[in-house]
Each structure stands twice: as C-alpha cells, then as structure tokens.
Amino acid sequence: MENFESVVRAEFGPKNTFLNTASSGLLPARTVAALSEAARVRAEGRPLTSLHTDVEESRAAFARLAGVPVTRVAAGPSVAAHTALIAASLPAGAEVLTAEDDFASVVNPFHVRGDLKVRAVPLERLAESVRPGTALVAVSAAQSADGRIADLGAVREAARTHGARTCVDWSQAAGWLPLAADDFDYTVSICFKWLLGPHGAAFLVVPEDFGGLTPLLAGWVAGERPWDSCYGPVTELAHSARRFDVSPALFSYAGLRHSLALVEELGVDAVHAHDLALADRFRAGLASLGREPLPAPGSAIVSVPGLGRLQPELSRAGIEVSDRAGNLRASFHLYNTTADVDRLLDVLSG
Known part of the structure; x- marks a missing residue:
C-alpha cells in the first residue's frame, strides 16, 4: 500500500476535493506529458507513426485488463457507437432486455431502430426477466445514477439458459471493478472515467466469431492492411476485431496508453480495495449524520437522495460531486x- 500511495502522489495533484470520477477521471501526470508530446509531434511536422502505435498499445492494455486476446478488441469513439453496431445486427422484432433508467448510450441505439422490442425492468429483476425469445440483454455493470452493481453472474446464466446474448457496459466500473469480458458476448467501455484517459476513446470486445456484427462504420483503418486500404472499397477487412474500428482520435490514445499503464501498475484489485474503503467510510459518515444513501453495496459510487441541490454550493467550496x-x-x-471523505462530511454536517 505504501508503494500504491507513493505512485499515486507522483501522478496526481488536484487543486480541489475531487469526488466526481463517475463524470470524468483526473488525468495522471504521465498522461498529460504524453498529450503534450503528441501535440508537439503534430506541431513540428514529425511522422505520426508513434501516435498510431499508441492506439495499438492502448488496445493491448485494455485487452489485458479485460482478460481477452487483443484480437477481440475494437477501438472507437464512444459506447453509443459500439452499441449501435450491436443494435444493427439484430433482426426486426428481436427483444432486447434492459434495466430501467440505465445510461442512454447503453439503451438508446436499440430504441432508435424502431423495429425492436425493447423491454425495461428493474435492475434487480433483470436476470429473472430473461425469457425464451429474448435476443439480447444489455446493461451497465455499475449504474451511472446511483452506483448499483448488476448481478452479472445471474444475468449471464439466465441469458445462456434462454439462448440470449449479453452486452455489458463497463464505463462506470472498468478500472476499479475486476473485469472478465470473456463472460459476456459483448463488452463496451469508455475510458475517460475510472480508466483515467482523455475523452474520445472507447473499446468494444466481441466474440471470436464477431457475434454476427457487420462493420458498418468501417473505413481504411478497418482493413487488414490499413495503408493499402485508403482508396476505394476495402478489399480485405481486418481478420481481428479491428474491422470494427473507427478512425482513432490519435491524441486520445497517445494519452490513454499511459493511463492504462498506470492502472495496470497499481492493479485493479488494489484500486478496488482502496475505492471501496473510501466509499464505505462515506456511507458510515452519512449514517452518523442521519442520512441514508441509495442502496449500492460494494460500489465506489454513493448517491444521497435529496442533496443534489447542494452541488453548486459544494463546488464553490472546492468539492466536486454530481447532481443526478x-x-x-x-x-x-x-x-x-480519507481526508477527502471527511471534508465532504464536514461540509454536509455544517
């Protein structure tokens, strides 16, 4: 733990009490330096080879965190872009099961198809609501609004029983909650929250057989030999999940490569223990103030009913949280x- 703390101190120096990673994470110092170097590469007219290498190094790092071969990982700009590919792969009339009030990027692409049967149920009833004829279950591993963690094991088993595929969004979990993407058909995640990267980078994990997806967004980077695929139709799509890539925002991956390296260096298990200890300290402090958060056991996200109105006041006091x-x-x-937790509790008690 001492090494954990020393590494973190070397990378971060927030000027406030920042408790808002569920909106966007802080950038490590190594990532800021890499972004500056990427800008110099462009400004000085140097070849962009190193920036394209950053995309592949980021893809490989995410694959390691997800526990899957790198050949199953596609890179793109957002969760919505990835879930739209999955939505497009479904036949008309297919049933998609979702959790009530899940994040829009997870569910909206299925709704806008217009010819799918999208059914929403309470998160705690998701697994029991899978039925014969359900084609896909789509859910966030951790809910954005209140941090509740889905019973992914139960969802996986129910889906397998009824022949449904699964799509899990790890945007609010990857980086602090151990991820095993091989347990699901599709895994999606942005990288600017708990993975500490810049905006503009996201990943999609697909099955070995690509899960019936069509690379509708395919450009030259989706070719097996990208630099030979710049003109006219791509004659040979990548043999890996890279066929689903969208032309990358190079600066984002130049920074993300180093953010993911930090997460790997510290270890998700250690981050998980650290984050939950602080969240539980906050829950205990709330109890002493006579406040009860929304139930989200085992989550690094804590939501307190009725106090969202205090967000502007807290921000003026140098404490960053969200109103959801x-x-x-x-x-x-x-x-x-722990000092961050105690400062928030002190202000709330005041």
Whole structure:
C-alpha cells in the first residue's frame, strides 16, 4: 500500500476535493506529458507513426485488463457507437432486455431502430426477466445514477439458459471493478472515467466469431492492411476485431496508453480495495449524520437522495460531486484519501 500511495502522489495533484470520477477521471501526470508530446509531434511536422502505435498499445492494455486476446478488441469513439453496431445486427422484432433508467448510450441505439422490442425492468429483476425469445440483454455493470452493481453472474446464466446474448457496459466500473469480458458476448467501455484517459476513446470486445456484427462504420483503418486500404472499397477487412474500428482520435490514445499503464501498475484489485474503503467510510459518515444513501453495496459510487441541490454550493467550496436526478453523487477513486471523505462530511454536517 505504501508503494500504491507513493505512485499515486507522483501522478496526481488536484487543486480541489475531487469526488466526481463517475463524470470524468483526473488525468495522471504521465498522461498529460504524453498529450503534450503528441501535440508537439503534430506541431513540428514529425511522422505520426508513434501516435498510431499508441492506439495499438492502448488496445493491448485494455485487452489485458479485460482478460481477452487483443484480437477481440475494437477501438472507437464512444459506447453509443459500439452499441449501435450491436443494435444493427439484430433482426426486426428481436427483444432486447434492459434495466430501467440505465445510461442512454447503453439503451438508446436499440430504441432508435424502431423495429425492436425493447423491454425495461428493474435492475434487480433483470436476470429473472430473461425469457425464451429474448435476443439480447444489455446493461451497465455499475449504474451511472446511483452506483448499483448488476448481478452479472445471474444475468449471464439466465441469458445462456434462454439462448440470449449479453452486452455489458463497463464505463462506470472498468478500472476499479475486476473485469472478465470473456463472460459476456459483448463488452463496451469508455475510458475517460475510472480508466483515467482523455475523452474520445472507447473499446468494444466481441466474440471470436464477431457475434454476427457487420462493420458498418468501417473505413481504411478497418482493413487488414490499413495503408493499402485508403482508396476505394476495402478489399480485405481486418481478420481481428479491428474491422470494427473507427478512425482513432490519435491524441486520445497517445494519452490513454499511459493511463492504462498506470492502472495496470497499481492493479485493479488494489484500486478496488482502496475505492471501496473510501466509499464505505462515506456511507458510515452519512449514517452518523442521519442520512441514508441509495442502496449500492460494494460500489465506489454513493448517491444521497435529496442533496443534489447542494452541488453548486459544494463546488464553490472546492468539492466536486454530481447532481443526478436530485441525488448528490460522490465517487471515490485511487487519488482520493480519507481526508477527502471527511471534508465532504464536514461540509454536509455544517
């Protein structure tokens, strides 16, 4: 733990009490330096070879975190872009099962198809609601609004029983909650929250057989030999999940490569223990104030009903949290300390 703390201190120096990783994570110092270097590469007219290498190194790092071969990982700009590919692969009339009030990027691509049967149920009833004829279950591993963690094991088993595929969004979990993408058909995640990267990079994990997806967004980077695929139709799509790539925002991956390296260096298990200890400290402090957060056991995200209105006041006091549907949402990550938790509790008690 001492090494954990020393590494974190060297990478982060927030000027406020930042408890808002569920909105966007802080950038490590190594990532800021890499972004500056990427800008110099462009400004000085140097070849972009190193920036394209950063995309592949980021893809490989995410594959390691997800526990899958790199050949199953596609790179793109957002979760919505990835879930739209999955939505497009379904036949008309297919049933998609979702959790009520899940994040829009997870569910909206299925709704806008217009010819799918999208059924939403309470998160705690998701597994029991899979039925014969359900084609896909799509859900966030951790809910954005309140941090509740889906019973992914139960969802996986129910889906297998009824022949349904699964799509899990790890945007609010990857980086602090151990990820085993091989347990699901499709895994999606952005990287600017708990994975500490810049905006503009996201990953999609697909099955070995590509899960019936068509690379509708394929450009030259989707070719087996990208630089030979710049003109006219791509004659040979990548033999790997790279066929689903969208032309990368190179600066984002130049920074992300180093953010993912930091997460790997610290270890998700250690980050998980650190984050949950702080979240539980906050929950205990709330109890002493006579406040009860929304139930989200085992989550690094804590939402307190009725206190969202305090967000502007807290921000003026140098404490960054979110207002979500009237709830005060605090989220705890590796750069946070017990002093951060206690400061928020002190202000709330005041």
